[in-house]
Amino acid sequence: MTPSPSPLTAVLAAGDSFALIARDAATVELLTGEVVDVDLLSDIPLTDAEGRPREVLALVPFRQVRERGFECHDDGAPLRCLIVSARTRIPREDLLEQLPTTPIPLADPHFDIADPEYAEIVTRVIADEIGRGEGANFVIRRDFIAGVExxxxxxxxxxxxxxxxxxxxxxxxxxxVTPGHVAVGASPEAHVSAQDGLVTMNPISGTFRHPAGGATAETLTEFLRSTKETEELFMVVDEELKMMSAVCSDGGRITGPHLKEMSRLTHTEYVLRGRSRLDPRDILRETMFAPTVTGSPMQNACTVITRHERTPRGYYSGVAALFTPRPATAVSVDEPTHDLDAPILIRTAYLVDGRLRVPVGATLVRHSDPYGEVSETHGKAAGVLGAIGAVPRDPSSGLTAGTPVAAALAAVPGAAVTVAGIPASVALDEDAPAVRPRLLADDPAIAALLASRNARLAAFWLNPQDAAGTGPLAGRTALVVDAEDRFTTMLAHQLRHLGLEVEIAPWNHVTDEQLDDADLVVSGPGPGDPRDPSSPRMRRMRDVVAHRRASGRPLLAVCLSHQILADSLGIELAPLSAPHQGLQHTVDLFGMPASIGFYNTFTARVAPGMEWIGEAEVASDPVSGDVYALRGPGYASVQGHLESILSRDGMTTLERLVSHALMPVGA
Incomplete structure (x- = not known):
């Protein structure tokens, strides 16, 4: 009897579209089905013509950010859906025996943007974007490309x-593998998942490069004590909590930190969880896309990417989203019918029309070294090439963590290499994982050091939260005006826990009628220079503050809006010598110390020691005169972000300032 062909062989013989996905160490899932392209996330066909739920694997391109009104280079990359008609689990070892092993030659591999040009882009982003307060960090990509016959x-x-x-x-x-398009990768992290109504995000930041001889508890300890590495992780958590607060009724709770240990690298990470009844397509829309591959704040990061990246991103920094039907017995009224599992599309190679493309990005911050970021993109490209077998990994080949990409590719049989100017500081496959006999996270001293990080964070986001709407300010309404920083979602969540009924309105849609109707208006934070008269957003935020003040009704102004309020009181605005991005600082706010997180490039500034300016009481730095807070008849303001995880005293301070603003004038 002739043995029946393997499931993969049958799929290949039929020429069907398919996906192979390994999510555990033992098996690989083979998904086959029809491919359809749709325009919007809401169009992803989770049900058939009879309304029956079905499984769908969607490739979501970066251009989908247009659904949130964000800018992008729109290349028309399709939101591609594989409607799964068959799923087969194949033992990993059995599948390995069926897969080809002959190396694939690469012709003329090179970056689409030359090193000096990329370094110049980095320089411009640091000076023109970060230096002008447009955001804390931005991810700018370039593509490594090669021919494949x-x-x-x-x-x-x-x-x-x-x-x-x-x-x-x-x-x-x-x-x-779908018509005309191949994507192959090993994504190191989930972007978002939703299972039985539990939404999970997994922000990862901070990279410890293992020294020669391997990592030890002693060498890791120095990394874990680094303020820079710690605060970078906190900033990423803040950005993803903004998204969680938009989709979860409980705003999201953080657990961790944890270590993600690999063969040559160890990362630090947190896990965010919250409950949501939203359709998983809506969850995906509200969380597009991860700050680790775009920047922050998210909306302005998209604008900056559009200004400085020369070509569209395609699927880079998007997600692969698997929507799996839940058992009918587990679904009740108003609950989502599908679970969601969506990794970030990074460390991925694309093959279209005989051209291999490996997009890689560098996260740019104020102190970035342009050629250091050039080297980072080389390292990431080499890592992907090593992972897919385009670069030898065998130490006996002589290719070590210092071999440039060009030399490494030259050692691959059949590769035609014409790359010039590649730095000789590229680590190959530096984050390939390996099985460890013992995890460093199991060391009691390491575990204690990790846990100690949480002493710096706001208990509000670490602990289970009480039901919203029952706080001390219950029965009143608040309107939060969003100036393009979704910290407003976290702020709104905290206001609800003070008892307020909260609505969020974007700056370009809020009406004067809305401003008049709310018991409290919270004029929110946002990127940019508050002194810029050409910015429509700045002009409207000035109108919001002026309109509310003129009405004499309660106003709270936060960060950017605090600066606008200060300017209206005749207080000087000036750029800081060094931006406060993710800075935790304990300040005196009207006689009470408060530990607060700051994300500002500009500041209001008075003469040191000045406590009043007209009717407004001033809380400021005793040396620099930088204004941390203001309060006057019917209004209060704060430079810091009380909603940030860095604001240990955030809820207490928020209640103080809101209560002051709501106090009847003259009381």
Whole structure:
């Protein structure tokens, strides 16, 4: 009897579209079905013509940010959906025997943007964007490209086999083959998942590069004590909590920090969880996309990306989203019918029309070194090439963590390399995971050091929260005006826990009628220079503050709006010598110390020691005169972000300032 072909062989013989996904160490899932392209996330076909739920794997391109009104280079990359008609679980070892092993030659590999040009872009972003208060950090990408003459499906299976053999620590290892398009990758982290109404996000930041001889508790301790590395992780958590607060009724709770240990790198991470009844497509829309691959604040990051990236992103920094129907018995009225599992599309190679493309990005901050960021993009590209087998990994080959990309590719049989000017400081496959006999996280001293980080954070986001709407200010309404920083979602969540009924309105849609109707108006934070008269957003935020003050009704102004309020009182505005991005600082606010998180590039400034300016009481730095807070008849303001995880005294201070603003004038 002739043995029946394997499931993969049958799929290949039929020429069907398919996806191979490894989400555990033992099995690989083979998904097959029809491919359809849709325009919007809401169009993802989670049900058939009879209304029956079905499983869908969607490739979500970066251009979907237009659904949130954000800018992008729109390349028309399709929101591609594989409607799953069959799912087969294949033992990993059985599948490895079926996959090809012959290396795939690469022709003329090079970056689409030359090193000096990329360094110049980095320089401009630091000076023109971060230096002007447009945001805390931005991710700018470039693409490593090469020609591939091999059959696309063969190439995809070859690269996927290499990933299965060498990438043990990825969140998803996958190959997705659809008409005219191949995507193969090993994403290290989930973006968002939703299971049985529990939404989870997993912000990762902070990278410890293992020294020669491997990591030890002693060498890791120095990294964990780094203020810079710690605060970078806190900033990422803040950004993802903004998203969680938009989709979860309980605003989200953080657990951790944890270590993500790999062969040559160790990362620090938190896990965010919250409850939501939203359709998973809506959850995906509200969380587009991860700050680790875009920047912060998210909306302005998209604008900056559009200004400085020369070409569209395609699927880079988007997600692969698997929507799986929940058992009918587990779904009740008004509950989502599908679970969601969506990793970030990074560490991924794309093959279209015989061209391999590996997009890589560098996170730019104020102190970034342009050529250091150039080197980082080389390292990331080399890591992907090593992972898919385009670069030898065998130490006996002589290719070590210092071999440039060009030299490494030259050692691959059949590769035609014409790359010039590649720095000789590129680590190959530096984050390939390996099985460890003992985890450093198990060391009691390391565990204690990790746990100690949370002593700096706001208990509000660490602990289970009481039901909203029952706080000391219950029965009143608040309107939060969003100036393009979704810290407003976290702020609104905290205001609800003070008892207020809260609505959020964007700056360009809020009406004077809305401003008049609310018991309290909270004029929110946002990026940019508050002194810029050409900015429509700044002009409208000035109108919001002026209108509310003229009415004599309660106003709270936060960060950018605090600066606008200060300016209206005749207080000087000036740029800081060094931006306060993710800075935790204990300040005196009207006689009470408060530990607060700051994210500002500009400041209001008075003469040191000045306590009043007209009717307004001033809380300021005794040396610099930087104004931390103001309060006067019917209004209060604060420079810091009381909603940030860095604001240990955030809720207490928010209640103080709101209560002052709501106090009847003259009382």
């Amino acid at each position: 091999a059959d696309p499906v063969t190439a995809a299976l070859t690269w996927f086999r290499a990933l299965l053999e060498y990438e043990r620590g990825a969140y998803w290892t996958f190959a997705i």
